[in-house]
Amino acid sequence: MKIFKPTIYDYKYQTRFSGKKIFDTVFTQDKTFIFTQYNNRDNFGNIQFENIGSGFNPLVYSVNTEKNLSLLPKRKSFFILGINDIKYYDVKTPTTAFIYHNSVSSGAALQSTYTQNIGKNFNFAVEYMGLRSLGKYQYDLASNNNIIFSGHFTSKNNKYEVFAHYLHQNVNNQENGGVADISLFLSDNTNFNNRLNLPVNLSHSDSRFSYRRYYFSHEFRPFASEKFPFKIRHTIFHQGNKYYYNQSQLEPYYLTQQSDLIDYPLSSKKYSENLSNTVSVLFDKENFKLDAGVRHQLIKFGIGTALPTSFNIPQELSENRIGAVGNLLVKLWDKVEVNSNLEFSNGNEFGSFLRSQNLLKFEPIKDYFVNAKVNFQTASPTFNLLINPSVYKKFNYYLENPKNETITEIGGDVNLKWFKSSVFANYFRIDNYTYLDSNALPQQSSSSLNISQIGGEATFSYGKFHLNPRVLFQSALSNKDLYPMPNFVGRVNFFWQSKAFKDAAEIQAGIKVYYFTKYPSNEYFPILNEFISSNPSSYSIGGQPIGDVYFNLKVKRMFFFIEGQHLNQTFMKNKSFTAPNYPISDFRLNLGIVWYLFS
Numbered sequence: 001m002k003i004f005k006p007t008i009y010d011y012k013y014q015t016r017f018s019g020k021k022i023f024d025t026v027f028t029q030d031k032t033f034i035f036t037q038y039n040n041r042d043n044f045g046n047i048q049f050e051n052i053g054s055g056f057n058p059l060v061y062s063v064n065t066e067k068n069l070s071l072l073p074k075r076k077s078f079f080i081l082g083i084n085d086i087k088y089y090d091v092k093t094p095t096t097a098f099i100y101h102n103s104v105s106s107g108a109a110l111q112s113t114y115t116q117n118i119g120k121n122f123n124f125a126v127e128y129m130g131l132r133s134l135g136k137y138q139y140d141l142a143s144n145n146n147i148i149f150s151g152h153f154t155s156k157n158n159k160y161e162v163f164a165h166y167l168h169q170n171v172n173n174q175e176n177g178g179v180a181d182i183s184l185f186l187s188d189n190t191n192f193n194n195r196l197n198l199p200v201n202l203s204h205s206d207s208r209f210s211y212r213r214y215y216f217s218h219e220f221r222p223f224a225s226e227k228f229p230f231k232i233r234h235t236i237f238h239q240g241n242k243y244y245y246n247q248s249q250l251e252p253y254y255l256t257q258q259s260d261l262i263d264y265p266l267s268s269k270k271y272s273e274n275l276s277n278t279v280s281v282l283f284d285k286e287n288f289k290l291d292a293g294v295r296h297q298l299i300k301f302g303i304g305t306a307l308p309t310s311f312n313i314p315q316e317l318s319e320n321r322i323g324a325v326g327n328l329l330v331k332l333w334d335k336v337e338v339n340s341n342l343e344f345s346n347g348n349e350f351g352s353f354l355r356s357q358n359l360l361k362f363e364p365i366k367d368y369f370v371n372a373k374v375n376f377q378t379a380s381p382t383f384n385l386l387i388n389p390s391v392y393k394k395f396n397y398y399l400e401n402p403k404n405e406t407i408t409e410i411g412g413d414v415n416l417k418w419f420k421s422s423v424f425a426n427y428f429r430i431d432n433y434t435y436l437d438s439n440a441l442p443q444q445s446s447s448s449l450n451i452s453q454i455g456g457e458a459t460f461s462y463g464k465f466h467l468n469p470r471v472l473f474q475s476a477l478s479n480k481d482l483y484p485m486p487n488f489v490g491r492v493n494f495f496w497q498s499k500a501f502k503d504a505a506e507i508q509a510g511i512k513v514y515y516f517t518k519y520p521s522n523e524y525f526p527i528l529n530e531f532i533s534s535n536p537s538s539y540s541i542g543g544q545p546i547g548d549v550y551f552n553l554k555v556k557r558m559f560f561f562i563e564g565q566h567l568n569q570t571f572m573k574n575k576s577f578t579a580p581n582y583p584i585s586d587f588r589l590n591l592g593i594v595w596y597l598f599s
Helices: 074-079 182-186
Strands: 011-014 046-048 056-058 088-091 095-102 107-118 122-133 142-154 160-175 205-220 230-247 268-284 288-303 316-332 336-347 351-365 368-379 405-416 421-431 434-436 442-444 449-457 460-462 465-476 488-500 505-516 523-525 530-532 546-555 558-565 577-579 588-598
Touching: 056 074, 056 577, 074 160, 074 530, 088 107, 088 122, 088 142, 230 288, 288 336, 434 530
Parallel strands: none
Antiparallel strands: 011 088, 046 056, 095 107, 095 588, 107 122, 122 142, 142 160, 160 205, 205 230, 230 268, 268 288, 288 316, 316 336, 336 351, 351 368, 368 405, 405 421, 421 449, 434 442, 449 465, 460 465, 465 488, 488 505, 505 546, 523 530, 546 558, 558 588
């Protein structure tokens, strides 16, 4: 009789169309950037609002495909889990994981995951995350949560496979509109060191976003012979997005006279729904995969209460869309990989949609890797910019018959074994760029917006000391006023790492510095949860470093991340902002704990 002793290689996970990966319990340098963030992601290129759970201001342009043909406000998007973010597990024994973050002032964030295999062929997982953080300013409470049920089944003969999940996320925030008088924040008056003494612009508003999805995908291989590696796949999902802007009473900040109001409820609602049904045929070999199929979608976008007829704004837009999808994966000589994805659909209400993603990976020289990409998409502007209802007359709009926003993305990166370094470059061309002007009304640019990015990262080591810098240079080659951005974003991490306590533990200790050049940032607009064009009088942000000191510890499969954030604010005045009127957090002790239990 043999006693089975599982190893870390017996605990794996995968996303819907990826290969299996083992649980990552190695104490690498990137963990300090991931598990000190409430959304457990490396947020390089973003700057966080003062309270955790309140989102970020993006400093670097990127394409978020979750906004395609759906309602997703910008500041709510940083915590959202798309279809390809859901994990499906394969574990030999019941497994539990905990991720904890402390909050600002009071509260906490805790994510817990439990997964278990029932037999060799079926796995289920349950994940819950709850976040509540009061914040240091008035009316700044963040209250987020999500729950995920997922399952993965494979038949004994490996002919039938199922992936399924249910996801419900809530991203809820009080909206204070930022500090009412910046001069008070910047003054030397010690009364305002207690940030609760600073007056804010809004006191009766909050925003809520609900994101719910039912997903079921199964595939069947009709032939047993490897000579006929065909599969039939069917995928169906329903996704509903709801956004509420609630007010308990009118806000003087938005109101100058009574004629600025309309006969409409104080609180407003917007929603989108997507019922998608796809059938496709796959040719599935290890080094060559090809699938093609047809897709039907029923898409709706609307508002809760109809606006007065004089506004000529519809209450709901809906359509049936017919389209096609295709995917190609080719691997050659373990040196070259081509991955292409294509999706096309057309409807009467939201027009045509086309997205093509093409990635080429190759290894020209041993241990030197090149990734090149060419992506293209043309789609209706994000639904949040199409319609908005409000009790305030000037914030009602309907962007009727908009042109498709077309984005071309060309770029890639080169990874070198020298100093574990990489260099990357990206170019974006956006035609019919859709944005919100300084009056919070949607506009489309008649000329293209062109953005270039170049940067790199490396790690220099000497004994147990390591230096890890990352830099990005960017510029808008045209229409700079449409998308203001810092010309430089940089981060450096200098740390010491070593085993300790007779190799029973591992320690990281170091300093991180984050910096971006000063620029006239877009302003955050709470009613829409979007960023609008800044006014000439807006306060520019950036130009000041943000330094953190940290001590991280790993004991077996438990990680402790302890850092003093914005350390330089302890000996110099905080003059840093996330967005105009929204200061960056003062010094705080940030704590993260990650614990894997393989029972």
